[in-house]
Amino acid sequence: MNALQIFLPCAAGVEGFLADEAHRATGLAGNDLLTGRGGVLLRASWRDALLLNLHSRLAQRVLVQLALRPYRSENDLYELASSVAWEIWFTPRQSFKVEVTAQHSPLKSLNFAALRVKDAVADRFRAKSGVRPDVNTQWPDVRIHLHLTTDEATVYIDTSGEPLFKRGWREDKGDAPLKETLAAAMIAASGWDPHGEDPVPLYDPCCGSGTVVIEAAQIACRIAPGLRRRFAFEKLLPYQAHVWNAIKNEATSAIQASPVSIFGSDVSHRMVDFAQRNAERAGVAQAVQLRGGDALQRMPPCDSPGLMLLNPPYGERIAAAGTAGQNASERATLRAQGAAQGRETAHTDDGGEFFSQLAAHWKKHYTGWSAWMLTPDLKLPGKMRLKESRRVPLWNGPIECRLFRFDLVRGSARARPQGSAAEPSDGGT
Numbered sequence: 359m360n361a362l363q364i365f366l367p368c369a370a371g372v373e374g375f376l377a378d379e380a381h382r383a384t385g386l387a388g389n390d391l392l393t394g395r396g397g398v399l400l401r402a403s404w405r406d407a408l409l410l411n412l413h414s415r416l417a418q419r420v421l422v423q424l425a426l427r428p429y430r431s432e433n434d435l436y437e438l439a440s441s442v443a444w445e446i447w448f449t450p451r452q453s454f455k456v457e458v459t460a461q462h463s464p465l466k467s468l469n470f471a472a473l474r475v476k477d478a479v480a481d482r483f484r485a486k487s488g489v490r491p492d493v494n495t496q497w498p499d500v501r502i503h504l505h506l507t508t509d510e511a512t513v514y515i516d517t518s519g520e521p522l523f524k525r526g527w528r529e530d531k532g533d534a535p536l537k538e539t540l541a542a543a544m545i546a547a548s549g550w551d552p553h554g555e556d557p558v559p560l561y562d563p564c565c566g567s568g569t570v571v572i573e574a575a576q577i578a579c580r581i582a583p584g585l586r587r588r589f590a591f592e593k594l595l596p597y598q599a600h601v602w603n604a605i606k607n608e609a610t611s612a613i614q615a616s617p618v619s620i621f622g623s624d625v626s627h628r629m630v631d632f633a634q635r636n637a638e639r640a641g642v643a644q645a646v647q648l649r650g651g652d653a654l655q656r657m658p659p660c661d662s663p664g665l666m667l668l669n670p671p672y673g674e675r676i677a678a679a680g681t682a683g684q685n686a687s688e689r690a691t692l693r694a695q696g697a698a699q700g701r702e703t704a705h706t707d708d709g710g711e712f713f714s715q716l717a718a719h720w721k722k723h724y725t726g727w728s729a730w731m732l733t734p735d736l737k738l739p740g741k742m743r744l745k746e747s748r749r750v751p752l753w754n755g756p757i758e759c760r761l762f763r764f765d766l767v768r769g770s771a772r773a774r775p776q777g778s779a780a781e782p783s784d785g786g787t
């Protein structure tokens with residue numbers, strides 16, 4: 359019976375990919391699976407909630423919607439939360455926490471809104487059983503989510519706990535690791551399918567701590583992203599260990615060797631070590647080949663053309679290193695010397711040189727490959743002097759990015775005239 363309303367929040371731009379993923383995980387379709395803004399709404403079973411926690415790479419969490427009503431004041435929120443039969447979800451011996459998100463809520467204090475919902479939950483338990491559950495803001499057994507819009511309030515119980523991007527394998531972080539959910543969104547948007555008819559190799563030449571290659575390798579090996587972590591639903595009353603164990607056993611028996619090669623490299627050997635250790639914890643050490651090396655010098659890691667997928671260095675904190683980095687630091691030294699002698703020298707530290715050299719290297723040696731690059735820099739195609747064939751809007755937290763696709767054809771068929779600017783409008787998504 360599909361008795362539950364389940365909401366899967368996700369980053370903007372990812373909704374369509376998440377709907378496809380939820381359909382593959384549960385088989386739900388039509389009115390049982392609706393794509394909305396910022397997430398996907400399902401009419402689904404408790405078992406589906408468990409399946410989605412285990413298999414979703416794109417959802418931020420799996421929420422069960424328990425009440426939805428118009429509201430105008432904090433008292434309306436108290437009434438709304440009082441109407442929920444919390445006693446079928448948890449007991450007063452368990453601690454809980456209320457988290458609030460809001461879009462254009464007219465309420466002055468979201469903290470006070472959370473307090474009213476907390477009171478409603480505790481008062482309902484005390485009226486039913488004489489006991490109030492404790493609040494624990496750090497390590498609650500149960501998380502309740504309140505979402506407020508201008509005039510509607512929705513109350514959810516969270517079946518995930520820690521957000522789903524925490525897969526349980528990352529211990530070694532780089533300076534700017536991608537969230538696993540965003541790496542998975544890049545893979546989905548690129549259309550890379552290791553189980554398709556003609557799968558191509560995947561290569562991240564700026565792999566950092568390995569997020570893209572590890573997500574790709576888990577997809578290729580059919581390793582469910584949630585196999586190595588715990589979930590909040592394990593503490594909720596509907597939880598039955600034998601059902602969950604059967605779901606996990608089924609997922610474990612689906613694991614296979616990767617049908618394609620997956621490569622990663624980074625100029626920083628420290629990062630390559632991190633990526634290697636993360637890959638081991640993620641169970642994909644056999645499926646990925648990781649090496650050190652400057653992207654401006656590395657030759658293709660395999661004979662047949664494939665797909666490159668990367669978020670390249672950007673900005674000062676994660677500036678390009680290697681050959682281009684040396685040039686940049688030499689320029690910086692010269693600038694400093696010039697300034698000391700009262701001379702001004704022109705400089706561009708926007709990665710322009712790195713990207714034009716990268717494009718030249720790729721045009722020469724990576725014919726037939728496609729390169730998908732995630733960046734907040736809308737001028738990237740101009741810096742690469744390449745015309746993108748696709749641009750997909752994606753959000754890295756609050757930062758609006760584009761995933762650009764460049765087809766590296768022989769010669770300059772897709773080359774952009776020197777100095778021309780990026781396309782102002784989005785297309786081809």
Ligand SMILES: C[S@@+](CC[C@H](N)C(=O)[O-])C[C@H]1O[C@@H](n2cnc3c(N)ncnc32)[C@H](O)[C@@H]1O
Binds near residue numbers: 623669672
């Ligand atoms: C934005 S980070 C990538 C983060 C990565 N996706 C992750 O999840 O950890 C950019 C990476 O590019 C690497 N890098 C910088 N210059 C490079 C170069 N010339 N060749 C190869 N890698 C480079 C940095 O060491 C850094 O790890």
